[in-house]
Structures are given as C-alpha cells and as structure tokens.
Amino acid sequence: MNEDKKKAVNLLKTARGQVDGIVRMIEEDRYCVDISKQILSAMALLKKANNRILEQHIRHCVKDAIEEGKGEEKIDEVIDILDVYLK
Template sequence: MNEGRKKALNLLKTARGQIDGVIKMIEEDRYCVDISKQILAIQSLVKKANLNILDQHIKNCVTDAILEGKGEEKIEEVMNIIDKYLK
C-alpha cells in the first residue's frame, strides 16, 4: 500500500470514528449546531482522503498511461471525478 493510500485509510478510519460520535450525539439529543460542526469535520476528512487517492492515481496510473501513449482515457477519468467533486 502506497503512502497516499495509507493517509486516505487513516483519514477514513478517523471519519468513521467521528460518524459513530455524531450518531451518539443525535441519540443523546445534543445541540444541533454542535452536531452540524462535527458533520462538517467528517466531510473535510472524506474530501482529504479522496484527494490523497486522486493524487496517487495521477502520480502513478495516469503517469504510466501517458508514458504508454494511453493517457487520454485516464485523464478523462480524473476530469470526471473533478467535475463531480466541484458539484
């Protein structure tokens, strides 16, 4: 497993723990703004994990495909992800 994937995995595990915490907060009928802040923190972790995965994909898969003369398809895949990310 490369370094980018390790970072993404750790971020996602942290997010999973925070999700459990938010579920508990909701079950305990905690203050809505506090819950919302935690959800925003989770979203940030998931976005960072996604960027780590995309970074590794570009540095490895896309670069290899370009060197093999097959880069257009990989670039199109990344552009589709970026388009979804911006929505």
C-alpha cells in the first residue's frame, strides 16, 4: 500500500471513530448543534479520503489506461463519480 492510500485509510479510521462518537452523543441526548458539527467534521474527513483515492486512481489507473489506448472507460468512470460528488 502506497503512502497516499495509507493516509486515506487513516482518514477513514479517524472518521469511523468520529461516527462512533456521534452515535454516543445521540444516545446521550447531547446538544443537537454539537452533534451536527461532529457530523460535518466526519463528512469532511470522508471527502478528504475520497479525494486521495480519486487522485490515486487518476494518476495510476486512468493514466495507464490512456497510455494503452483504453482511457475512455476510465475517464467516464471519473466523470460519473464527479457528477455524484459535486451534487
């Protein structure tokens, strides 16, 4: 596993810990705004991890496919992901 994937895994593990904390906050009937802030924080970590994974995909899988003359499918995949991501 390369360094960028390790960083993505660490971000995901941190987000998982935050989600566990959010669940506890809800179970403990904590203040809604505090819960919402923690949810936004977890979402930011997930976005950051997703960006790292997509960057790796573009730099390696898409680049290799283009060099092999088979890039259209990989490009379409990235466009589909970005379409969902940007909504």
